[in-house]
Amino acid sequence: MKPHTIILALALSPLAFADTASDIANIQANEIAFNRAQNEGRFDEMFNFMLPTRTVFPTSGARMISGWSADDVQRRKDDLKAGRQTNLQVEGLQVQIFGDTAISTFYRAGTEKAVGEAAAKPARYRFTGVWVRTKDGWKLAHRHESQLTAQ
Numbered sequence: 001m002k003p004h005t006i007i008l009a010l011a012l013s014p015l016a017f018a019d020t021a022s023d024i025a026n027i028q029a030n031e032i033a034f035n036r037a038q039n040e041g042r043f044d045e046m047f048n049f050m051l052p053t054r055t056v057f058p059t060s061g062a063r064m065i066s067g068w069s070a071d072d073v074q075r076r077k078d079d080l081k082a083g084r085q086t087n088l089q090v091e092g093l094q095v096q097i098f099g100d101t102a103i104s105t106f107y108r109a110g111t112e113k114a115v116g117e118a119a120a121k122p123a124r125y126r127f128t129g130v131w132v133r134t135k136d137g138w139k140l141a142h143r144h145e146s147q148l149t150a151q
Contacts, residue, residue, distance in 0.1 A: 104129035
């Protein structure tokens with residue numbers, strides 16, 4: 001057997017993927033905790049799951065947002081004080097691992113109430129997350145969010 005064949009065989013062996021199940025569980029737990037923090041208005045805590053340079057295509061359809069600043073946290077807190085409410089649950093969460101990168105896909109469904117609205121309305125979104133393994137664990141590098149318009 002040639003040396004490169006041995007390396008390939010080792011790379012594809014079950015030992016190379018021994019931590020995949022725990023990585024998947026960690027990312028799933030991160031997504032659930034991120035969602036809970038967002039629902040409960042603990043926006044500072046959300047930062048713990050993200051890279052400082054994270055990007056997001058938001059549910060609003062607006063242009064991509066980069067980073068996460070104290071101003072972003074304060075804006076969200078102000079919206080909460082002004083009456084914004086979010087009660088969305090994660091559904092159908094799936095995670096795929098590709099070395100030190102992972103993709104999460106899921107739906108968030110429930111209700112939302114925007115500032116100035118009298119009552120909460122049903123809401124359903126689809127999400128894709130790109131996670132990277134860092135020395136501090138899995139961190140969210142990019143998120144794509146959009147409304148689910150058809151069942």
